Every structure is written in C-alpha cells, then in structure tokens.
Amino acid sequence: MSEIMHPLRMKYTREHVKKTTNCPGCGNGIIVQAILRAIDELGMDMDEFAFVSGIGCSAWIPSPLFNADTLHTTHGRPIAFATGVKLGKPELNVVVASGDGDLAAIGGNHLIHAARRNIGITVILVNNGIYAMTGGQTAPTTPRGVNTTTNPYGTLESVFDISSLVLAAGAPFVARWTTYHPRQITSSLKKAFTSRGFSFIEIISQCPVQYGKVTKSGSALDLLKHYKKDSIKIDKARTMDPESLKGKIVVGEFVNEQKPELSAEWTELKARVMEGRS
Amino acid sequence: MPTVTVLEQSCKGVEDCGICTFVCPASLFSASEKMNTAGYVPPQILNQEKCTGCRNCMIYCPDFSIVVQKNADGSNSVEEKEEDE
Ligand SMILES: Cc1ncc(C[n+]2csc(CCOP(=O)(O)OP(=O)(O)O)c2C)c(N)n1
Ligand code: SF4
Ligand code: SF4
Ligand code: SF4
Ligand SMILES: [Mg+2]
Numbered sequence: 120m121s122e123i124m125h126p127l128r129m130k131y132t133r134e135h136v137k138k139t140t141n142c143p144g145c146g147n148g149i150i151v152q153a154i155l156r157a158i159d160e161l162g163m164d165m166d167e168f169a170f171v172s173g174i175g176c177s178a179w180i181p182s183p184l185f186n187a188d189t190l191h192t193t194h195g196r197p198i199a200f201a202t203g204v205k206l207g208k209p210e211l212n213v214v215v216a217s218g219d220g221d222l223a224a225i226g227g228n229h230l231i232h233a234a235r236r237n238i239g240i241t242v243i244l245v246n247n248g249i250y251a252m253t254g255g256q257t258a259p260t261t262p263r264g265v266n267t268t269t270n271p272y273g274t275l276e277s278v279f280d281i282s283s284l285v286l287a288a289g290a291p292f293v294a295r296w297t298t299y300h301p302r303q304i305t306s307s308l309k310k311a312f313t314s315r316g317f318s319f320i321e322i323i324s325q326c327p328v329q330y331g332k333v334t335k336s337g338s339a340l341d342l343l344k345h346y347k348k349d350s351i352k353i354d355k356a357r358t359m360d361p362e363s364l365k366g367k368i369v370v371g372e373f374v375n376e377q378k379p380e381l382s383a384e385w386t387e388l389k390a391r392v393m394e395g396r397s
Numbered sequence: 398m399p400t401v402t403v404l405e406q407s408c409k410g411v412e413d414c415g416i417c418t419f420v421c422p423a424s425l426f427s428a429s430e431k432m433n434t435a436g437y438v439p440p441q442i443l444n445q446e447k448c449t450g451c452r453n454c455m456i457y458c459p460d461f462s463i464v465v466q467k468n469a470d471g472s473n474s475v476e477e478k479e480e481d482e
Binding site (some may be wrong): 123124125126127128137138139141142143144145146147148149151153154156299301302303306324327337339340343344 | 402404409410412413414415416418419423433434437454455457458459460461462464466478479480481
C-alpha cells in the first residue's frame with residue numbers, strides 16, 4: 120500500500136515545506152485548509168492565483184506553503200501590492216491573507232480605500248485580537264478591558280468592528296466567521312473567488328500562545344469553545360438588542376451585491392481612449 | 398466504514414492543540430503513548446467502527462495531520478454537513 124498523504128497538501132503546497140509555521144493549535148492552520156478546500160472544490164488551478172501577505176503570524180498562511188505565486192510584503196502594505204498586481208494582471212485571482220494588526224492597524228487606510236474603490240481582490244483578515252508575532256501587544260481589535268503586554272492593567276480602548284468598517288466603506292462582499300466555522304469560510308471564499316468585486320472575509324481565530332496567555336483566555340480549545348458558544352448568525356442578531364449581543368460574535372455574510380469593479384473599469388477606459396487615438 | 402489515518406509526524410500534539418479531540422462527534426480521539434520526532438504526542442483513534450465519516454477531524458486539524466477516506470466503494474457513511482453550527 121502506498122503511503123497516505125493529505126490530498127490538499129499533496130495538490131496545493133510546496134513539497135519542500137514540511138511544516139506550517141504556526142504554534143500548536145493556532146487557528147491559522149484551519150484557515151490554510153479552508154482556503155485550499157475552496158480552490159479544490161471550485162476546480163481551480165494555483166496558477167490562476169497570486170497570494171499576497173504582510174508581516175505577522177497570519178501573513179505566513181500562504182507563504183511559503185502555497186505552491187502558487189506568493190508575495191510576502193512589508194508590514195501593513197499587502198493590499199497596496201495586491202492592487203498593483205490586480206491592475207497589472209486583471210485576469211488573476213489576487214488574494215490577500217494577513218493579520219488584524221497588519222490590515223486594520225498599520226494598513227487600515229489601504230483596507231478602507233480598496234473597499235471604496237472596489238478593486239477586485241479578496242482580503243482574508245485573520246482577527247486574533249492581538250499583535251501575536253511581536254509578543255501580545257494591544258491591537259485595535261483587542262477587546263476593551265483585557266490585559267496585554269502593553270496594557271498590563273487592561274486595555275482602555277474600544278474594539279474595532281472591522282467588518283462594519285469595510286461594509287461602510289462600500290465593499291460589495293463582506294463576511295465574518297470564526298475558525299469554528301471552516302465549512303462556512305470555504306463557502307464564502309468560493310463566492311469571493313468567483314465574484315468580480317472587492318471581497319472581504321474576517322476570520323476570528325485563536326492564538327493560544329499570545330492572546331490566550333496574555334489575556335488569560337486559555338488554550339486553543341477554550342477559545343474554540345467560546346466561538347462555538349458565543350457565535351450568533353447575522354439573521355438572528357438583527358432581531359436582538361445591543362445589550363443581549365454583548366460578548367457575542369456576529370457571524371455570517373453581511374452583504375453580497377454587484378458593483379462596478381475598478382480593474383475592469385480601467386481596462387474599458389484604456390480601450391476607449393486608445394480607440395479615440397487611432 | 399471510513400478509514401481515518403493520523404499522520405503522526407506533522408501533528409503538533411494533543412496537549413497544546415488537541416482540536417481533533419474536541420471536534421469529533423463520536424469522541425474517538427485521545428492522547429497516544431507515542432511521541433513524534435518534533436516531541437509532540439499525536440492522538441490515537443479508538444473504536445474506529447463508530448466513525449460517522451463526518452470529516453470534522455480532517456477539516457479542523459490545523460496541520461494536515463488527519464486524512465479521512467470514504468468507504469471502499471467511494472461513498473460516505475453519512476451525508477456530510479454543509480455548515481458547522
Ligand atoms: C513597519 C513595521 N512596523 C512594525 C513592525 C513589527 N511588527 C511585526 S508583525 C507586527 C504585528 C502583527 O500583528 P498582526 O498583523 O495582527 O499579525 P499576527 O501576528 O497577530 O497574526 C508588528 C507590529 C514591522 N515589522 N514593520
Ligand atoms: S503566536 Fe499565536 S498567531 Fe502566532 S503562530 Fe503562535 S498561536 Fe498562531
Ligand atoms: S470523520 Fe468524524 S466521526 Fe470519524 S473520526 Fe473524524 S471527526 Fe470522528
Ligand atoms: S488536530 Fe491535528 S495537529 Fe491537533 S492534535 Fe489532532 S492530529 Fe494533532
Ligand atoms: Mg493579530
């Protein structure tokens with residue numbers, strides 16, 4: 120009998136990469152598989168994709184693991200790089216996968232303007248509520264009141280609702296799930312990969328090693344149990360008052376609509392201007 | 398019956414991960430008595446005949462360490478869920 124291998128690993132990852140870079144129990148690994156499963160179920164080829172990430176633990180999701188074109192860029196800037204790739208090669212499926220610090224803090228402006236411009240890329244924002252790679256500092260996504268390395272007496276700031284921000288900026292596809300929902304992540308990603316506009320998927324993900332330890336939220340399983348217990352689907356959440364939604368994670372697809380996409384508009388404009396010249 | 402295989406070398410350990418022990422509806426996973434070359438204790442799977450073929454363990458494992466293969470005729474024992482609730 121031949122050796123049993125994981126089919127997604129065999130088909131879509133680089134052979135020389137023997138291990139993921141994540142700590143034991145990290146949610147990033149669940150997201151890795153959810154992305155590859157979406158590509159597999161769509162019957163797409165890795166050559167149709169370019170993956171772009173910034174700096175942080177979550178930025179290691181596509182690179183060096185995925186056997187595709189991967190750009191591991193500077194902290195906060197993957198959406199800027201991805202915008203360039205998409206405008207240069209509009210036929211590519213350009214996918215950004217990076218952390219909450221990377222995309223919502225230092226890179227926050229790129230995020231809102233990419234949503235506003237409706238550039239046809241997919242952004243997967245891994246929200247572990249902390250700057251994990253650098254040692255558990257407070258991020259804009261850290262809940263108010265928890266202890267972190269930089270707020271040993273508890274954070275004093277309100278938490279950023281990133282999906283609402285991206286929604287308000289005009290993104291035509293916005294979804295939020297947790298790592299307890301890998302099948303739903305895959306399903307939303309399949310929509311994102313086959314739609315033309317800017318698609319945003321926020322994934323609440325466990326970081327047992329930094330977030331779990333510094334905020335005393337416990338192990339990977341403790342965090343997954345919290346996601347299981349406290350996630351509320353958007354349809355149900357709409358019928359609930361803010362008081363009863365405290366401490367809950369609202370999940371689901373918040374919007375899915377069609378809008379004119381920037382790289383397609385550019386291509387059309389270019390054709391129109393060139394025609395006028397000839 | 399579906400076949401469940403633990404790829405022990407890439408597992409990061411039941412002690413700090415253990416996600417398979419949490420997501421299996423039949424609670425078939427527990428710590429084994431082994432240790433892989435990275436020093437992690439992979440799970441063992443007991444009473445495999447109780448496996449429903451739901452594939453949770455494969456889908457949730459963050460390190461590609463579990464493979465669920467369908468029945469010999471290619472069918473699955475149960476309808477796979479569309480969603481995780
Ligand atoms: C310009 C710049 N500023 C700061 C850093 C240090 N730095 C590296 S990763 C990181 C935060 C990463 O947090 P996040 O994006 O949430 O990723 P995580 O590790 O949590 O997945 C910071 C501040 C850097 N590399 N470059
Ligand atoms: S520090 Fe946290 S986010 Fe980074 S790899 Fe470890 S568990 Fe994952
Ligand atoms: S397929 Fe489902 S029932 Fe079978 S071992 Fe995996 S999680 Fe348990
Ligand atoms: S979920 Fe995977 S990595 Fe985690 S303990 Fe089980 S087999 Fe090992
Ligand atoms: Mg983070």
